[in-house]
Amino acid sequence: MEHSRTSTPVTSADIEHFAGLGIGAVHEAKQLEASYNVDVFGKYHGDAQDVLFPKSTQQVSEILAHCNQRGIGVVVQGGNSGVAGGAIAHRGEVILSLRDMNKVRDLDAISGVLVAEGGCVLEDLDNLVRHDGFIMPVDLGAKKQCMIGGNVSTCAGGLRYLRYGSLRGSVLGLEVVLPDGRILDSLFTLKKDASGYDVKQLFIGAEGTLGVVTAVAVALAPKPRSSQVAVLGLQNFARIQRAFVLARQTLGEIVSAFEFWEKRCTELVIEHEKRDCPLKSTHEFYVLIETRGSFLRHDVEKMDAFLNLLQEHEVVDELRVFRDAEDMENIWLFRSLMAEAHAKSGCMHVYDFSLPSKSQYELLVAVKSHLEAAGLYGKPGMLVSDVTIFGHIGDDNIHLQVIASEFGRLVEESMEPWVYEWVGGHGGSIAAEHGLGAHKGQFLKYAKSPVVIETMKALKQLLDPNNIMNPGKHISRA
Amino acid sequence: MEHSRTSTPVTSADIEHFAGLGIGAVHEAKQLEASYNVDVFGKYHGDAQDVLFPKSTQQVSEILAHCNQRGIGVVVQGGNSGVAGGAIAHRGEVILSLRDMNKVRDLDAISGVLVAEGGCVLEDLDNLVRHDGFIMPVDLGAKKQCMIGGNVSTCAGGLRYLRYGSLRGSVLGLEVVLPDGRILDSLFTLKKDASGYDVKQLFIGAEGTLGVVTAVAVALAPKPRSSQVAVLGLQNFARIQRAFVLARQTLGEIVSAFEFWEKRCTELVIEHEKRDCPLKSTHEFYVLIETRGSFLRHDVEKMDAFLNLLQEHEVVDELRVFRDAEDMENIWLFRSLMAEAHAKSGCMHVYDFSLPSKSQYELLVAVKSHLEAAGLYGKPGMLVSDVTIFGHIGDDNIHLQVIASEFGRLVEESMEPWVYEWVGGHGGSIAAEHGLGAHKGQFLKYAKSPVVIETMKALKQLLDPNNIMNPGKHISRA
Numbered sequence: 032m033e034h035s036r037t038s039t040p041v042t043s044a045d046i047e048h049f050a051g052l053g054i055g056a057v058h059e060a061k062q063l064e065a066s067y068n069v070d071v072f073g074k075y076h077g078d079a080q081d082v083l084f085p086k087s088t089q090q091v092s093e094i095l096a097h098c099n100q101r102g103i104g105v106v107v108q109g110g111n112s113g114v115a116g117g118a119i120a121h122r123g124e125v126i127l128s129l130r131d132m133n134k135v136r137d138l139d140a141i142s143g144v145l146v147a148e149g150g151c152v153l154e155d156l157d158n159l160v161r162h163d164g165f166i167m168p169v170d171l172g173a174k175k176q177c178m179i180g181g182n183v184s185t186c187a188g189g190l191r192y193l194r195y196g197s198l199r200g201s202v203l204g205l206e207v208v209l210p211d212g213r214i215l216d217s218l219f220t221l222k223k224d225a226s227g228y229d230v231k232q233l234f235i236g237a238e239g240t241l242g243v244v245t246a247v248a249v250a251l252a253p254k255p256r257s258s259q260v261a262v263l264g265l266q267n268f269a270r271i272q273r274a275f276v277l278a279r280q281t282l283g284e285i286v287s288a289f290e291f292w293e294k295r296c297t298e299l300v301i302e303h304e305k306r307d308c309p310l311k312s313t314h315e316f317y318v319l320i321e322t323r324g325s326f327l328r329h330d331v332e333k334m335d336a337f338l339n340l341l342q343e344h345e346v347v348d349e350l351r352v353f354r355d356a357e358d359m360e361n362i363w364l365f366r367s368l369m370a371e372a373h374a375k376s377g378c379m380h381v382y383d384f385s386l387p388s389k390s391q392y393e394l395l396v397a398v399k400s401h402l403e404a405a406g407l408y409g410k411p412g413m414l415v416s417d418v419t420i421f422g423h424i425g426d427d428n429i430h431l432q433v434i435a436s437e438f439g440r441l442v443e444e445s446m447e448p449w450v451y452e453w454v455g456g457h458g459g460s461i462a463a464e465h466g467l468g469a470h471k472g473q474f475l476k477y478a479k480s481p482v483v484i485e486t487m488k489a490l491k492q493l494l495d496p497n498n499i500m501n502p503g504k505h506i507s508r509a
Numbered sequence: 510m511e512h513s514r515t516s517t518p519v520t521s522a523d524i525e526h527f528a529g530l531g532i533g534a535v536h537e538a539k540q541l542e543a544s545y546n547v548d549v550f551g552k553y554h555g556d557a558q559d560v561l562f563p564k565s566t567q568q569v570s571e572i573l574a575h576c577n578q579r580g581i582g583v584v585v586q587g588g589n590s591g592v593a594g595g596a597i598a599h600r601g602e603v604i605l606s607l608r609d610m611n612k613v614r615d616l617d618a619i620s621g622v623l624v625a626e627g628g629c630v631l632e633d634l635d636n637l638v639r640h641d642g643f644i645m646p647v648d649l650g651a652k653k654q655c656m657i658g659g660n661v662s663t664c665a666g667g668l669r670y671l672r673y674g675s676l677r678g679s680v681l682g683l684e685v686v687l688p689d690g691r692i693l694d695s696l697f698t699l700k701k702d703a704s705g706y707d708v709k710q711l712f713i714g715a716e717g718t719l720g721v722v723t724a725v726a727v728a729l730a731p732k733p734r735s736s737q738v739a740v741l742g743l744q745n746f747a748r749i750q751r752a753f754v755l756a757r758q759t760l761g762e763i764v765s766a767f768e769f770w771e772k773r774c775t776e777l778v779i780e781h782e783k784r785d786c787p788l789k790s791t792h793e794f795y796v797l798i799e800t801r802g803s804f805l806r807h808d809v810e811k812m813d814a815f816l817n818l819l820q821e822h823e824v825v826d827e828l829r830v831f832r833d834a835e836d837m838e839n840i841w842l843f844r845s846l847m848a849e850a851h852a853k854s855g856c857m858h859v860y861d862f863s864l865p866s867k868s869q870y871e872l873l874v875a876v877k878s879h880l881e882a883a884g885l886y887g888k889p890g891m892l893v894s895d896v897t898i899f900g901h902i903g904d905d906n907i908h909l910q911v912i913a914s915e916f917g918r919l920v921e922e923s924m925e926p927w928v929y930e931w932v933g934g935h936g937g938s939i940a941a942e943h944g945l946g947a948h949k950g951q952f953l954k955y956a957k958s959p960v961v962i963e964t965m966k967a968l969k970q971l972l973d974p975n976n977i978m979n980p981g982k983h984i985s986r987a
Contacts (some may be wrong), residue, residue, distance in 0.1 A: 062540035141754075141906070142866065197700075199707065200678035209960070212700035216958040219938070221863040221905040222675075225664045225714050227953060227984050228965045229677065236703045253757060276619075279731060283764045283803025325761025329807040385699040388620065427620075427699040460697070462704035476706060482687070482696040486972075487706045487853045493971050496966075506705050 033244060038104030038122050038502055041081055045103065045125075047237060047445050052093050055084035055131065067126050070119055071112050071173075072374045074438060079106065079120035084131045088206060088214055088245045094127060095243065095499075096212025104502045107239035109181030110152065112173035114370075115468020116379050117185070117238045119196070122503060129180050132245060135159065137220075143251040144203060144220045149180020149244045162484040165251035168195040172367035182246040186236030188464035190366075193425045194287040194323065198235060204248035205231040210241070210495040220248045233490065237468045240501045241494045255287070255323035257330045260359045261338060262351035264314030268392035271318055273346050275424050278320055281337040285321040285330055291316060292421035296369050299417075303375040304368045306361075310349050318424075319366055321359075369421055370430070377416055377434040379444050385427045385460035395420045397453060398446075399429060401454075405445045407435075414441055428463040472508030484509050516582030516600050516980055520557055523581065523603075528572050531561035533609065543606050547650070548726065549590050549599055550852045550859070552916060553947060556586065557598035566684060566692055567721045572605060573977075574690025577793065581930060582980045583718035587659030588630065588652035588933075592859050593946020595663070595716045600981060607658050615698075621729040622698045627722045643729035646673040650845040652851020658722040664714030666942035669904045672765040672801065673730050676713060682726035683709040688719070688973040698726045710792075711968065716944045718979045719972045728947065733765070733801035735808045738837045739816060742792030742827035746870035749796055751824050753902050756798055759815040763808055765801040765810045769794060770871075770899035774847050777895070780845045781853040784839075788827050796902075797844055799837075847899055848908070855894055855912040858920050860928060863905045863938035873898045874923075875931060876909060883923045885913075892919055906941040929955040950986030962987050 047054060057063065058081050068077035076456050085091045098105050104124030111118050120126055129150035135147040139165040143270075147156055148240045169182055171189040180185075183205065186198055187309040195201065197461040204219035217231045234241055265271055270313050271291050278286055300306050312315065324330040334352060341347045353359050373379045386394060399418050402408035409414035422429035431450075435442045455477035462471055475484055487506045491498075498507065526535060535541065536559050546555035563569045564724065576583050582602030587932045589596050598604055607628035615624040625634055632652040634643040647660055649667040659665075661683065664676055677721040682697035695709045712719055743749055749769050756764055772793050776785050788795070798815075802808040812830060819825045830838050851857045864872060877896050879887035884895035892913050900907035909928075929939045933955035940949055953962055965984045969976075976985065 121952065136639060186707075188701050188703070196674060196678045199710070200674045209964075213960050215960045217961050221865065221907045221938060221941075223670065223863050223904050223941040224938040225666070225942050225944050225963075226938050226949070226956065227714075227945060227987070228719075228968055229664075229710055229714060230961055230964050230968070232677070232707055236705075236707060241706075253761070256761070281803070282733070283734070284801075298982050323762075325759070326807070326811060329804070329810070332806060332807070385701050387699065409847065426701050430699045458698065460699060460702040462706050463699075463701040465701050466703050467705060471704070478704065482691050482693045483695050483708055484705075486687075486693060486708050489971055490706055490708070493967055509705070 035242060037500070038361055039102040040123055040492050041103055041125050045097070045101065046081060048097060049083055049094065052090060054090050054094065055066040057082045063299045067108065067111070067128070068119065070114065070116060072114060072379055073350060075116035075119040077119040077121055078123055078238065079126045080123065082126040082128050084128050086131045088208060091120045091208045091216055091243050091245050092212045095208050095210055098125065098499050099106055099497055102497055103499060105499050106501055107184070107243050109150065109178035110112040110173065112177040112183060113181065113468065115462070115465045115471065116475065117466050117468035117501065117504060119469065121469065122494045124502065126439065127243060129178055135230040136246060138163065139220070144248060146218060146220065146246060147179055147265045148246050149178060149461070151179050153179060153182060156352050160251050160252055163433050164254050166254050168201040168249065172370060179247050183235055183244050183247055184237060184239055185466040186464070188423070188426060188428060190290065191288050192423060193289055199232060201250050202231065202235060202247060203250050205234055205244055207242040207244055208248035210497065210500050215242070218246060220246050222250065225437035236466065238468065238501060238505050240491060240505045242500065246269055256325045258359060259330060259334050259352060259354050260362050261320045261334060261350060261352045262309040262362060263318040263320070263347045264312060264340065265316045265318060265347055267315060268348050271316055272343060272388055273344070273434045274318055277340050277344070277346070280336060281340060282322055282333050285324040285333060286320065288319065288321040289424045290319040290366055291424050292369060293419055295417055296421050297420045299372040300365055300368050303372040306365050306368065309362050309365060310351060312349050314348060318364060320416060375420065377436055378438045380435065380446070382431040383463050383465040384431065384454050385453060385463040386429060387427065387458055390457040390459070391420070391429050394431065394453065398450065398488050401449060402445060407445055448474050448477060454478065467505045469504050470508065472505050475509040516977070517580040517601055518601055519581055519603050520973070523579065523580055524559060524573070526575060527561055527572065530568060532568050533564070545586065545589065545606070546597065548592065548594055550592060550660050553594035555597040555599055556601055557604045558601065560604040560606050562606050564609045569605065569686045569721050569723055570690045570692055573686050573688055576603065576977050577689050577790060577975055580975055581649065581977060583977050584979055585629065585655035585662070585721050588651065588654040590613050590655040591659065591663060591944065591946065593940070593943045595944050595946035595979065595982060597947065598949065600982065602802070605721060607656055614724060616641065617698070621731070622726060623729055624698065624726045625657055626724050627656060629657050631655050631657060631660060635960065638729050639732055642732050642733050646674060646727065646730045650848060657725050661722050661725050662715060662717055663944040664942070666901070666904060666906060668768065669766050670901060671767055677710060677929060679728050680709065680713060680725060681893045683712055683722055684720055685712050685720040688975065688978050689961055690837060693720070695722060696726050699811040700728065714944070716946065716979060716983050718969060718983045720775035720978065724754060728783060730830035734803045735834050736837060737808060737812050739788040739798045739812060739828060739830045740840060740842050741796040741819065741825045742788045743794045743796060745793060745824055748824050749794055749902060750866055752796055752819060755818050755822070756815060756828065756846040760800055761819060763800040763802040763811060764798065765800040766797065767795040767902045768844055769902050770847060771897055773895055773897045774899050776796050777850040777854050778843055778846050781850040784843050784846065787840050787843060788829060790827050792826060798839060824914060825958040829962065830891040845976055851897065851910045851912060855914055856916045858911040858924070861941050861943040862907055862909065862932050863941040864907060865905065868937070869898070869907050872907070872909065872931065874930065879927060880911070880923060885923055887918065926952050926955060932956065944982045947982050950983050951987040
């Protein structure tokens with residue numbers, strides 16, 4: 032059976048039905064346009080006419096049962112901080128917002144397991160669990176806005192993946208409402224389970240195409256007792272990799288983040304966010320290394336040994352270490368504002384790839400040449416003003432930004448599918464942590480084998496036979 | 510469509526077909542009985558008449574395509590060290606042994622990623638990667654026998670789960686032959702991927718019911734530069750939990766294992782394995798704590814602080830710390846021989862549960878009372894001689910052994926479903942790391958919700974519609 036390609040339009044009878052169930056809603060065009068029909072960087076514009084705000088799993092179930100029966104498309108929206116268009120309606124679907132599903136159901140301060148509803152904001156959860164000596168095992172630039180249900184649905188990676196690993200390991204259980212309204216209660220709260228297929232894994236990273244993640248059980252990480260940040264200035268990308276190897280050797284188990292960015296990223300943050308650079312001189316590349324440990328004196332000794340080694344081996348041109356909480360916060364803010372600064376400098380096309388370390392810088396060079404050859408980049412006044420990379424060393428994950436003076440189709444037509452083919456050809460992933468979203472599904476074939484794609488499609492067909500969940504996005508486009 | 514409950518018998522024409530494909534085989538009854546038709550502890554006896562030894566993914570594909578077309582059941586066997594009967598044929602299926610699929614396809618010493626075929630023995634892989642400064646992220650008592658394909662297929666947990674986490678995080682990619690013979694190439698070797706559903710997760714822990722895991726890409730862990738082991742003697746279970754909390758606080762990020770066992774386990778190892786106890790006095794409970802770090806002096810200082818704290822708080826009655834490699838190896842051997850020592854002392858019924866820490870000791874008490882009330886335990890000459898627990902603190906995982914003078918049905922009839930209902934009622938898992946195997950599927954309903962079980966069955970039906978893979982086991986019994 033082929034998936035239906037259109038959604039049934041929402042009628043006033045449907046709206047009355049939802050109102051009769053006591054479900055909050057917004058239908059006002061201006062409000063929709065300002066908050067729900069546009070993504071965080073203004074690239075994706077939606078056409079939903081209705082946003083629903085269920086307050087309970089039961090209400091989510093009633094919404095989906097009705098939509099499934101009527102064939103109405105549903106787009107789930109958490110904090111709407113996604114950058115791949117996955118939470119934007121583009122065929123008149125109803126938006127199901129998790130905003131009012133924001134209760135913390137349980138926090139076990141002994142085992143360190145949190146059970147929270149999908150609409151809880153990540154930063155709020157992190158603040159809460161810190162009182163009991165824990166932290167959330169995921170941290171993102173968007174933490175003030177993004178919600179844990181969305182984090183799970185995009186399999187968010189973020190800033191400390193290197194230390195705390197994938198949400199596939201930290202998420203112990205999920206409560207999911209299936210497209211037909213059935214409630215899949217898989218809210219297990221213990222570490223190990225090998226009894227049957229791990230059904231919850233299907234919904235981690237499914238971007239709302241298989242159901243609605245209404246609650247999450249997460250294994251928290253212990254709050255570190257000591258923390259330090261070092262910032263390095265380096266001449267070339269090869270030295271970043273050299274520094275990473277030395278960090279693994281000397282900092283060992285206390286490394287918690289190893290971020291890099293290039294000169295232009297620093298300039299954009301200084302210009303558009305009015306922040307000071309953490310280093311005095313200008314460098315081709317910058318690295319932010321964080322350690323988190325349980326004993327400051329030991330961690331300081333390890334950090335000093337590492338920094339000495341970097342200088343002995345002439346890996347860095349400048350380095351500074353920060354141990355004051357406010358300093359460290361400012362440096363993280365500098366790093367976290369990078370995407371925003373790019374977006375303020377023009378129309379940002381963001382790409383998010385996994386690549387073997389040897390291919391990461393090579394990609395930047397290839398993209399610049401490609402856009403130059405297309406006559407779009409390299410001279411003043413051309414459509415593309417900047418091409419930059421920054422990312423997470425050790426996670427194999429880089430973000431590539433192409434900044435243009437207008438969105439239009441020209442950049443996409445030049446870049447795609449060329450860049451996806453390049454990444455697939457180098458053994459990479461075309462979506463490392465941002466997800467497939469609205470339009471990357473069509474390029475999946477450049478990186479995944481046909482049998483894998485067939486299996487994904489069969490899973491979608493099995494769980495959402497009426498194709499109501501985020502229709503026309505993600506794997507439906509593959 | 511209902512699953513067919515019987516497998517087509519293997520005929521001489523089938524055998525000739527496999528021989529024609531150049532696939533090695535054993536059909537000799539005595540050899541089958543000695544090696545392939547009995548599990549490691551002699552509890553499960555099989556009736557396979559044929560074992561096939563494919564040498565390539567292509568040959569596995571040819572076997573499955575043929576069996577799928579003919580409706581012949583297939584039981585996949587790795588090292589045959591499973592204890593839940595999952596790798597034993599019990600309805601005349603053909604056994605597909607991974608023994609000859611034992612090539613290492615790639616080892617990237619920079620990124621620390623290993624690609625190995627499913628039949629590689631875990632210990633061999635660990636020895637291999639140590640040359641390049643890495644270790645396997647999973648370690649089991651059965652490491653000399655078990656194979657990586659089986660580790661993945663049972664989602665093996667093991668001794669250092671506390672440090673290295675679940676295989677769901679360490680396995681980056683899989684190559685799987687689907688029941689119809691299609692090869693699902695998902696051998697990704699990078700850390701992050703959020704492009705579509707994570708199809709490989711379905712096969713992790715599927716116990717050979719959805720296909721054959723022919724190759725695995727694993728993210729290795731760095732080889733520790735320093736290691737220590739402490740053994741504690743304690744008076745009661747509550748003190749184990751107290752010691753665990755103190756260990757997390759003082760040892761922090763260097764804790765790599767926290768194992769416990771009770772007095773009777775020590776006695777059985779001394780008696781049946783002729784090993785010396787690591788402590789001088791006899792205690793109700795024992796704990797083995799291991800640290801792994803990158804700087805011995807720091808680790809020693811942390812360990813000493815921890816041990817002092819234990820003494821100050823009067824948590825332990827005796828403690829010893831070991832830093833010599835041979836000593837540490839001997840202690841790990843003592844711990845690893847525990848299951849074997851139990852099996853030598855009688856007919857071992859082993860249960861493998863996840864339970865909240867507060868319910869773990871409570872279970873032991875409940876089981877003893879239950880068996881006493883049934884007249885099976887508590888007096889000399891009764892059927893059950895021993896009921897013991899040991900396990901992995903911090904993983905929520907305990908192993909419960911019921912040792913009887915004969916296998917028979919009496920122990921099972923008394924224990925089951927009672928114990929599964931008890932565990933499910935306390936929020937636990939009925940199979941934490943051993944898998945559902947041959948007969949636990951029927952008890953899944955005590956711990957999983959109906960919608961979860963329905964979804965598992967739908968996944969089985971989707972991927973193995975002819976029900977040829979390990980028929981009549983696992984979720985098929987639910």
